Amino acid sequence: MVDDDPSVLAMVTEILQFEGYNIQTATNGAEALAKVDQALPALVLLDMRMPVLSGWDFARSLKERDIHLPILVMTAAHDAYKWAQEIGASGFVAKPFHLPDLLDAVEAILTGEGGTTQND
Amino acid sequence: MTLDQLSQYITWGLYLIIFAVVVVRAVRDPMRANFDIALLFGLPGMLILISLLTQVGIVSAGHVTSAISGSLLLGMGYMLVRLVHDFTNIPAWILRVSELVLAALVVGAFTLDSSTGLLILAEVIYLLVLLLFVSLAFIVASRRAGGVTGRRMAAIAVGNISLFVLFLIISLSVIIPDLGKDLQAITELIGLASAVAYFLGFATPAVVKRAWQEPELRLFLQRAATLPRLPETKSIIAEIQYGAAESVGAPNASVGLWDEASNQLIYQDPQGQKLEIPVDPESATGSAFVSQTPVYIREIKPSHHSYERATSVNIATILAAPITAGQKRLGILAVYADRPSIFADEDLELVKLLANQAAVVLENRILIDEGVRMRVQEQSTRLKEDFLSAAAHDLRTPLTILVGQVELMERRALRSPDAPLDIVSVQRLKKESYRLKTLVLELLDAERVEQGKLMSVRSEVDLVEVAQEACERHTGEHHLCSVQAEGAVIGMYDPVRMQQLVENLVQNAVKYSPDGGTIEIKLWSEHKENANGPRNEGGQSWNHLTVTDHGIGIPTEDLLSVFERFHRGTNVDDRKFVGMGLGLYICKTIVEQHGGVISVESKRRNNTSNGRSESTGNGSSDTESTGVETIFHVILPGIPVPALSGESVTASRQA
Numbered sequence: 001m002v003d004d005d006p007s008v009l010a011m012v013t014e015i016l017q018f019e020g021y022n023i024q025t026a027t028n029g030a031e032a033l034a035k036v037d038q039a040l041p042a043l044v045l046l047d048m049r050m051p052v053l054s055g056w057d058f059a060r061s062l063k064e065r066d067i068h069l070p071i072l073v074m075t076a077a078h079d080a081y082k083w084a085q086e087i088g089a090s091g092f093v094a095k096p097f098h099l100p101d102l103l104d105a106v107e108a109i110l111t112g113e114g115g116t117t118q119n120d
Numbered sequence: 121m122t123l124d125q126l127s128q129y130i131t132w133g134l135y136l137i138i139f140a141v142v143v144v145r146a147v148r149d150p151m152r153a154n155f156d157i158a159l160l161f162g163l164p165g166m167l168i169l170i171s172l173l174t175q176v177g178i179v180s181a182g183h184v185t186s187a188i189s190g191s192l193l194l195g196m197g198y199m200l201v202r203l204v205h206d207f208t209n210i211p212a213w214i215l216r217v218s219e220l221v222l223a224a225l226v227v228g229a230f231t232l233d234s235s236t237g238l239l240i241l242a243e244v245i246y247l248l249v250l251l252l253f254v255s256l257a258f259i260v261a262s263r264r265a266g267g268v269t270g271r272r273m274a275a276i277a278v279g280n281i282s283l284f285v286l287f288l289i290i291s292l293s294v295i296i297p298d299l300g301k302d303l304q305a306i307t308e309l310i311g312l313a314s315a316v317a318y319f320l321g322f323a324t325p326a327v328v329k330r331a332w333q334e335p336e337l338r339l340f341l342q343r344a345a346t347l348p349r350l351p352e353t354k355s356i357i358a359e360i361q362y363g364a365a366e367s368v369g370a371p372n373a374s375v376g377l378w379d380e381a382s383n384q385l386i387y388q389d390p391q392g393q394k395l396e397i398p399v400d401p402e403s404a405t406g407s408a409f410v411s412q413t414p415v416y417i418r419e420i421k422p423s424h425h426s427y428e429r430a431t432s433v434n435i436a437t438i439l440a441a442p443i444t445a446g447q448k449r450l451g452i453l454a455v456y457a458d459r460p461s462i463f464a465d466e467d468l469e470l471v472k473l474l475a476n477q478a479a480v481v482l483e484n485r486i487l488i489d490e491g492v493r494m495r496v497q498e499q500s501t502r503l504k505e506d507f508l509s510a511a512a513h514d515l516r517t518p519l520t521i522l523v524g525q526v527e528l529m530e531r532r533a534l535r536s537p538d539a540p541l542d543i544v545s546v547q548r549l550k551k552e553s554y555r556l557k558t559l560v561l562e563l564l565d566a567e568r569v570e571q572g573k574l575m576s577v578r579s580e581v582d583l584v585e586v587a588q589e590a591c592e593r594h595t596g597e598h599h600l601c602s603v604q605a606e607g608a609v610i611g612m613y614d615p616v617r618m619q620q621l622v623e624n625l626v627q628n629a630v631k632y633s634p635d636g637g638t639i640e641i642k643l644w645s646e647h648k649e650n651a652n653g654p655r656n657e658g659g660q661s662w663n664h665l666t667v668t669d670h671g672i673g674i675p676t677e678d679l680l681s682v683f684e685r686f687h688r689g690t691n692v693d694d695r696k697f698v699g700m701g702l703g704l705y706i707c708k709t710i711v712e713q714h715g716g717v718i719s720v721e722s723k724r725r726n727n728t729s730n731g732r733s734e735s736t737g738n739g740s741s742d743t744e745s746t747g748v749e750t751i752f753h754v755i756l757p758g759i760p761v762p763a764l765s766g767e768s769v770t771a772s773r774q775a
Contacts, residue, residue: 008520014528014545098527
């Protein structure tokens, strides 16, 4: 889970842990890249507007390293769908989201029904 | 027919044509100058008639005939002086003396022997003196007047000079009889020249008029082309007025712009003051405006509402033409002269053309102004759109947490109803509610700033306390905020707004130093004695607050605009830094409404020393000694130093 807002990060972590997922956090793209290098996750939940390394830069860096990971774009922007397309993400969740929508989107990607999109 | 004869007939023909033209004009426009001109050319007309009749033998050459011819010639000289009197101020005695001498000479011509050398000499001197005088008068007048009028005057001056030379040769040939025969051809040519010059001056053909109008018009057009770009309508009006006066050769001109709502003509006087004058159809300008046709008034009536009355410009006549673009009435152009012109119709035509040009200039100006207004509107629309997008993002983040957190708590409570309340979740909810509150208030504040309703009641506020509270809120994992002050820094402020000011500045510092670092707040008071006033007036106290960060900095080109509404730095990546561009705008408004000033500097620091004299007991400053340093500096009025007597001021200073 990558988000520059610590409160969002903490809240989403809590939700996913409560649902039994194992989760690692990062506050920007650069931190996230470092974590990906250590261990490949099954899914990246990605905010787009972040300092140091944005969501776009993070996605590009993954491609440059030839790492293919499912990404769920999670952003507060009304053009979340557009941004998800831009980086070739597997899906998106627009903030503010409802908890079931987030969990459905995560589950859909992890169980191979990728491409699911969610909107509020 | 010899060449000399041909030339003579052409000369006669031209004089007769001029006579016909000026008679028609005198009948159509019976003003004094027109009558005088008709009379003037009646004299050569009669001379020509007598010559013709003599040639064909109906009238025999003799004493009476030559006396009549001589008198007619003398009369021409006198009529030219009268004409000069019609359009310039010449002393009345000149006219009287020339009348007396004329009478004496005419009587002499009929009573004395025509071959009396003395009489002929007197006649010739009289004519030469008068012709010299009128030649000079027309030259002076032509230089003063502009356009067609000026050129017509010049042509008449050439005619006068030709006549002068002609009579000079004739007078010489009286003294040296052989000379007359030798110069016969030349005198005929000079006679023809005078006829052509008078023809151009008094019976100007339309083609020539247009050609003569062109230089002034072109000059005015060249000037007019650049006018709409002038920064102010005021300067455009001044330029049009100047150009019109110059073109017509008049001392003064005015432009009145029509205000439809009040039906007034708005002028600006020579000092640039605004003058509002009701449209009065009785006045020259008013009637030209109402009738939408050019108007020439020879004598202004004192009762009229007019610009010239209001400014008491010394004038006698007005030429006024409406400034109208298509169907749109814009105003009026008036040109003033201190004497009626003998060629007023020419001047009026020129004023009309100038007014048309002025309409184009003013209409262009209106279009340019509209264009600017449109651009400003577009820009403000774009700013609002950017703002809405930023606002949406800023509001969605805390909202996301509130919604997600509450739903998580509900889910948890449903699964394990007996589990205790999770305090961390509640605290997170509280924090995000506050964040949302701050954002919503910022939006509302921006709205209040727009409406000028930001401030409420003031009370004593210690800025050091406010700064410490803000610092505590923002000291965390990445940022270390410190406050330096040597005691309380107190002023009468709106407490809520002071908190908001310091909070915004610290938030700004945190936001734009994403890699973390120190944020330093320094506070101090400065007491200034009244340097100019008497000592016992006390002095002003100023409170200073600086907030320094070591983040991404502000590019030089942005330093002036950071306090503008919706401004985002050119080095700020919208995708990395969320914001509405309202924080610093609100800061500036708060500071200014407290009578203070806010400024910012952003500079690259030396890595050897920290370069600022008033720094710093802060141990961490050494690690922050590289990179960009951004300092916001707020100066607010403090508590005024109470009035003291001169002695006690000295005492307190020594203490």
